[in-house]
Amino acid sequence: MKFKDLYIINEITSIGKSSRLVEDLIKFQDGKSNIYEFVKRFDFDNMAELNDALDDAHYIICTDKCLTRADAKSDTEQMLLRKRAMNLYTSPNAAARLKAKSEELWMSHFEPMRLRAARDNMLNVPRSKSEADECARRIMEVYGFSEADMEKFRYYICQCRRENSDPMLNRSIYLYSKNKMTGKTTVANTISGVLNGCTTWSEAMRGKWSSSIAQELQFGNFDKPKCCSFYSVVMDEAFSGKNTRKYYGKFKNAITSDMCQVEVKFGSKYDIACRRNYIFTSNNDVSSVVADSSERRIMVVTMERKPKPMPYADLYDLWKSYIVNVPDEDDVAAWYARTKDDVVGEDGKIEEDMVSAFLSDDFEVYISNSPRTAVSFPKFFCDYINSRDNSRHTIELIKSTVEDLFGRYHDSGGKKYYNISELRATIQQRTSGVQLTINTTEEEPDGDKLPF
Secondary structure: OOHHHHHHOOOOOOOEOOOHHHHHHOOOHHHHHHHHHHHHOOOOOOOHHHHHHHHHHHHHHOOOOHHHHHOOOOOHHHHHHHHHHHHOOOOOOHHHHOOOOOOOHHHHHHHHHHHHHHHHHHHHOOOOOHHHHHHHHHHHHHHHOOOOHHHHHHHHHHHHHOOOHHHHOOOOOEOOOOOOOHHHHHHHHHHHHHHHHOOOOOOOOOOOOOOHHHHHOOOOOOOOOOHHOOOOOEEOOOOOOOOOOHHHHHHHHOOOOEEHHHHHHHHEEEEEOOOOOOOEEEEEOOHHHOOOEEOOOOOEEEEOOOOOOOOOHHHHHHHHHHHHOOOOOOHHHHHHHHOOOOOOOOOOOOHHHHHHOOHHHHHHHHHHHOOEEEEOOOOOHHHOOOOOOHHHHHHHHHHHHHHHHOOOOOOOOOOOOOHHHHHHHHHHHHHHHOOOOOOOOOOOOHHOOOOO
């Protein structure tokens, strides 16, 4: 039902006869004449059409002759209706305020409703596991995906298909390839297109759900995440040229949330549902994105092989059939636990390099040539790594790596140290695989032999 088909902007009114819109508003919700709730009963094709309806509605109310003569005592609701409309419509920034309200209503109500209807029409159908299995086989044949890769896709697809999913179990897909022309962007947009209700390849390739880290994390005051509007969002090279460590904590929290606050210029702030379903595509290893040692919220799919030739329309239909038919799991938490991806982040790569350095022949020679029987912790190890980055974060990485590798340090009289004999034994054990017996008796060396 269209607003403009029912209400005439220049309808003739009189002292005893209100416009049809005013009469309907007074009757609406037991006399609580809220025009913004009232317009939710109508269909709008876009935000501009909604904005026109709100503009017309305020004009009709402000010019209604019956409302101008309303009795303040007996017609309180009518007086309030006109007062609210006049306060907005006669303000200097009326157009901007109306546009802001239209944007809020469109994002919080009309757009999700339209997207849900399109999705339901496609996805709420009887599913065939055999059809899903056949589609998976053909997709693996085209791209060279493994069964483990397809399980990651299945997890993400089912996560996006659910209306109510535990955000703490959310995961993102990271499509990675050093090479170009491997189909990363095509796969990402195809999956997102189907999950967002597109029925054809041409419709999906418009890429309305493409976004950036800046927009999704709302670096700007009025940024609105695309995941408020779509069930699956694509980010191509989202982290290029950025220092992820500065905002990685915010990024991790965002992935496992389902609400965000949006601010509209000339309007107010409001909370809105935010489905954090992301597909990243990149030519850079995931360690360039993940700042921590490891990450459980991201599933990596490597795409090094060029896909076998296939018409885009047929490819889209193949993915669509798979997405529609692939079965979900009843126990999502158990599924999450058993499919945890071993994603090594930037810190993890640094720790791997440190372990390699501490197990090297050079390090063994370095400590063997020491005139002392013990080395201080953590200064000795920090000096050996000789990192230009002396931040607290780097020092903590070195400390945790050393303790993971060599065990707990000795602590005596406030002095923290490792015996060189124990360090050498651990190095030989780790590099040769031979179980060695070492003296672990904690004896404090002579004070003049400690490097303090």
